[in-house]
Amino acid sequence: MSKERIKIAPELFDIMPPEYQDLVEKATYGNETRGWKDIGSAKELIEEHSLCAGCPESMAFRYILASLPNPEDTVMVGSTGCTSLVFPHVAVHNIHSLFGNQNAIASGLKRALSVRFPDRHKDVVVLAGDGATVDIGLDMTLQAWFRQEKFTTICFDNELYANTGGQESGLMQKGFVAKMAPVGKTFEKVRLPEIARESGCHYVVNCTVSKPNLVEKVIKNAIHIAREIGPTYLQLYTPCILEIGKNSMEGLQEMRDSEKPSERFAYKEYVSEPAKELLTEMAAKEKERKAEAKRQLASQTV
Amino acid sequence: MATQSVIGQKNNKGQAFTDPRHMMFEAPRTPSFFTGSEVIKEAVRRASCDMMVAYPITPQSEAAALCGELFAEGYIGDYFRGESEFAVMSQCAGAAFGGARVFTTTAGPGTMRAMENFPMWAGARLPIQMIVTCRGINSPLSIQPDTLEISYLMQTGMLVWHAETAQDFYDWILLGYMVSEEPDVHLPLALCCDGFFVTHTKDMVDLTPVDMCLPPYDPYRSPVPCMDMECPPVRMMRDPFVMKSNYISYATHASWQQEVWAAVERSRKHTIGWMNGLIDTENTDADIIVVASGTAVSQSREAIDILADEGISVGLVKVKTLRPWPGEEIKEATKNAKHIIVPEFNVTGWLGREVKATVPNNERVHSGPHVCGGMTMPPEIIASEIKTILGIKVETLSGRGS
Ligand SMILES: Cc1ncc(C[n+]2csc(CCOP(=O)(O)OP(=O)(O)O)c2C)c(N)n1
Ligand code: SF4
Ligand SMILES: [Mg+2]
Numbered sequence: 230m231s232k233e234r235i236k237i238a239p240e241l242f243d244i245m246p247p248e249y250q251d252l253v254e255k256a257t258y259g260n261e262t263r264g265w266k267d268i269g270s271a272k273e274l275i276e277e278h279s280l281c282a283g284c285p286e287s288m289a290f291r292y293i294l295a296s297l298p299n300p301e302d303t304v305m306v307g308s309t310g311c312t313s314l315v316f317p318h319v320a321v322h323n324i325h326s327l328f329g330n331q332n333a334i335a336s337g338l339k340r341a342l343s344v345r346f347p348d349r350h351k352d353v354v355v356l357a358g359d360g361a362t363v364d365i366g367l368d369m370t371l372q373a374w375f376r377q378e379k380f381t382t383i384c385f386d387n388e389l390y391a392n393t394g395g396q397e398s399g400l401m402q403k404g405f406v407a408k409m410a411p412v413g414k415t416f417e418k419v420r421l422p423e424i425a426r427e428s429g430c431h432y433v434v435n436c437t438v439s440k441p442n443l444v445e446k447v448i449k450n451a452i453h454i455a456r457e458i459g460p461t462y463l464q465l466y467t468p469c470i471l472e473i474g475k476n477s478m479e480g481l482q483e484m485r486d487s488e489k490p491s492e493r494f495a496y497k498e499y500v501s502e503p504a505k506e507l508l509t510e511m512a513a514k515e516k517e518r519k520a521e522a523k524r525q526l527a528s529q530t531v
Numbered sequence: 532m533a534t535q536s537v538i539g540q541k542n543n544k545g546q547a548f549t550d551p552r553h554m555m556f557e558a559p560r561t562p563s564f565f566t567g568s569e570v571i572k573e574a575v576r577r578a579s580c581d582m583m584v585a586y587p588i589t590p591q592s593e594a595a596a597l598c599g600e601l602f603a604e605g606y607i608g609d610y611f612r613g614e615s616e617f618a619v620m621s622q623c624a625g626a627a628f629g630g631a632r633v634f635t636t637t638a639g640p641g642t643m644r645a646m647e648n649f650p651m652w653a654g655a656r657l658p659i660q661m662i663v664t665c666r667g668i669n670s671p672l673s674i675q676p677d678t679l680e681i682s683y684l685m686q687t688g689m690l691v692w693h694a695e696t697a698q699d700f701y702d703w704i705l706l707g708y709m710v711s712e713e714p715d716v717h718l719p720l721a722l723c724c725d726g727f728f729v730t731h732t733k734d735m736v737d738l739t740p741v742d743m744c745l746p747p748y749d750p751y752r753s754p755v756p757c758m759d760m761e762c763p764p765v766r767m768m769r770d771p772f773v774m775k776s777n778y779i780s781y782a783t784h785a786s787w788q789q790e791v792w793a794a795v796e797r798s799r800k801h802t803i804g805w806m807n808g809l810i811d812t813e814n815t816d817a818d819i820i821v822v823a824s825g826t827a828v829s830q831s832r833e834a835i836d837i838l839a840d841e842g843i844s845v846g847l848v849k850v851k852t853l854r855p856w857p858g859e860e861i862k863e864a865t866k867n868a869k870h871i872i873v874p875e876f877n878v879t880g881w882l883g884r885e886v887k888a889t890v891p892n893n894e895r896v897h898s899g900p901h902v903c904g905g906m907t908m909p910p911e912i913i914a915s916e917i918k919t920i921l922g923i924k925v926e927t928l929s930g931r932g933s
Contacts, residue, residue: 235763249763302760304629322758324628326651330621333613337584337625337633342759344581344608345630351759369621372614 230301232258252320258301265295265441274300274320280311283477285467285484286385289438290315293356293383296445297321298452303352304342306335308366310358310392311469312385329366331357332373332382339380352452353380359400360390363419367399374428377459381451384421384462387469395472402493407472422497425462431501432461437484437494447498453511454504461504466494537746542579544605549743551709555702555805560737567730570697571636571662572597574704577744581608581631584622586615589674590726591636591664598634607634616641620648620661627657630750630757632708635659638726639666639673642680646687652719653688653791656755658711658748659719660704661689664726665825665876667904675905676726678825681853682881688791690720690798691854693824697734699851700724705745706805714752716798718791725826725876799855809857810848812864817846819917820868822861822886824850826908827874833910838917845917850882858889870920871896874913878903 235253237245255272257263263271274294280287290312297303300321307316309328316323326334335355342351362370362384370382389407390396397410399419406413422435432454434447444465451461468483470476475483487494500508537548549558554577565573571594575583583602585595602610608631613619616637623633637645642663652659667673668680684691690711694700703722711720724730750757802809814835821831828849835845848864850857865871873883873896883898890896900916902908915925 230760230762234761252763304758304760306625322756322760324625324758326621326624326628326655327647330618330624330648333618333621334625334628336613337582337622337627337631338629338758339625340609340611341582341626341629341631341633345759368614369618372618376611 232256232301248320256320257295261298263295263298263300264445265292268292268295268441275315275318277318278315279318280314281471281477283470283480284311285438285470285480286311286315286387288441288480289385289444289465289467290319292438292441292444293448294319294321296448297352297354298449299350299352302350303354303452304338306331306338306353306355306357308355308357308361310361310385310390311387312356312358313392329361329364330369331355331361331366332378333369335380335382336373336376336378339378350456352456354383354452355380356383356385358391359384359386359388360398363399363421371424371428374425374430374460374462377429379455379459381455381461381463383451384464385467386464387467387472388418389469389472391469391472395469418493422462422464422499426499429460430462430499431455431459431504433463433497433499435464435494435497437466437488439481439484439488443496450508454507457507458501458503542744546577546742546744548579548746551705551745554739554743554745555705558740558743560739562735563738564733565697565736566593566733567664567697567700567724568594568597570701570734570736571704571730572601573736573738574701575634576601576606576741577739578634578705578708579632579745579747580606580634581748582623582626583607583610583634584613584619584626585610585635586613586619586637586641588616588638588641588666590666590676590730591638591641591662594662594664594730595636598636616645617648620645620652623659623661624648624652624655624657627652627659628655628758630748630759632712632748633657633659634662636662636664638664639668639677639680642684643668646683649684649687649689649719649721654787656717656753656791656794657719658708658717660707660711661719661721662704663721663723664730665723666726669904673904676728676826677877677903677905678723678725678875679877679879679881679903681721681723682877682879684721684723685853685881687721688718688788688795689854690716690718690795690852692720692722692852693850694722694724694729695825695828695849697729697732697736700729701736701738703806705739708745708748709805710798710801712748712752713798713801714754716794716801717754718794718798723825728826795855802852802855806851808860809852809855810850810860810864812846812848814844814846815848815864816867817844818867818869819843819872819921820846820848820865820870821872821874821913821917822848822850822865822882823874824853824882825876827876830908830910831874831913834913834917837910837914843917843921853882853885856885856889861886862890865890865895868895870917872913872917872920873898874900874908874916876902876908
């Protein structure tokens, strides 16, 4: 969808909802260099949310939405959980259908969009909780990767079922005492990033969302690689401050603590060979774009 | 204002997009001798489907694989095997959310495995067409014909039709899209038939010309936005996911459900137009009337012939659509009947219950015979049921012990 398409007839401008006016005037649609730095300076694709105050999921949402390379042609797929409270506020098309079926929905959606728009890029991005991705939906998560479906899967890993009140999940740490794990979880945190690699993902990252520039980078890489090559997977630590007994201000520190080199969210990345080539190409193009911009600037100042 | 029409244009297989009224009612038909599964393939060949997702389960596996051949030939936009029926029905949903005309087939345990998807399809107003070739869902495992699964589908908000013959199947697959894609309907359709009896037997079917196909689906006629980022998304979701505990939320969900069922009702007028009514009737002046759906109708016709030879006049109501439920039509057709017999291929008698809930003086309704688990329904057992009701002594049927 081009920005042209959302334009409002001047006579009707004042009666349109303010969100829509903002979207037309200040959205970063069609701007290839959009990123987290636009937050606060341009119309954001999410402003309000109904998560707990200070929930790191809300930061993650803002960084991700600011970093989508092609929001005007991106459709997101969610699942039931805390994330599904946010999607109604997001200004890109998004689908909630059931709990755990997100990668199946995305498989059908991406293929339908490819049939209908063969000459255009329509990016599909899944964003779901750890329960949705690893427990109830694991079959569909993996099968989409086996089939090499061309979309990005993002898991908001808060290591438990937050929305239903803090029950054990497959991504919970061993020993953690939670609802339905009354004597502590008896098995290890499922190693989904490694499973993702073995299942055919071309780009896998395990990290926290403490650094917006890092989130921007991995989101852009993941979406471009999914578009051109095949499935990609991001596992982002977004601690549920409510269930681990932290205050609103403590989410960031919790993420920083758990991304230390010896911790479970130390930055880990896997890039397949074809994906490496693509990233190298993209980096060269980006360099060229910046050089060109510099030349332009220089010629103007002369 | 100039309007654009695709009618007359050709698809990449050289088929002309044809006005469905012309294609279905006026164009010449070619009689062909086909199995039910082959008929499904021939209907889909002419249905301009964008996407099909398949999964093996008897007795629909053959039809689903034949549709794969159609994809290989270029008649379907995309086709793949999903990992389970639950996933398949979600994949169908994803494709329909993205604006595709979607087709799938399932049966028995597959229908049950996928069940969580069906109210979601209806609530999300996805006009997916699902062929259900009914089979047993009981344990111990059975692959035999049995229509119990239909009773579950009837509460989902989907349109539910029950085909009797391969000809019904052929026509209804094509007409099904015309009804379910109407903007004031826009609901999924479960097009059911009795497995094996229809899928695995050969029958004469009159096919429409192979160089004609349905006009493509236009997702922008949908009453809810298509999730393809081709219209402005301002804080908007496709479904009313108002997951709050307050009055507005409850009221939203309540009205959304009411609207789904109102849309089921609104499909009546389109269905009547395309299928000449929700029921077919014969000889409704008789004192005794059989009300049936699916292949129980064919068996009842034979029973009616047997009884006619003995001087007993029996009428027939063939129920074509279960959702919408043709309550008024059945009430009218049976108003003079002293006895209403409802034979079924399932153990619970769900159709009998629906009829009992519909007609006045429902002590007239005799729910049965019920055969299940793959048992056949010889016309003689329908005839003997009717005679027993009339107080006529019947010989013990051979083979049933004495
Ligand atoms: C079929 C089904 N089973 C269970 C639920 C209940 N349920 C809703 S959200 C949820 C937990 C979600 O956990 P997760 O995916 O980790 O997301 P979070 O809320 O932690 O962000 C569960 C179990 C449901 N909605 N549907
Ligand atoms: S329950 Fe936990 S994950 Fe959900 S919004 Fe609150 S802090 Fe965030
Ligand atoms: Mg979680």
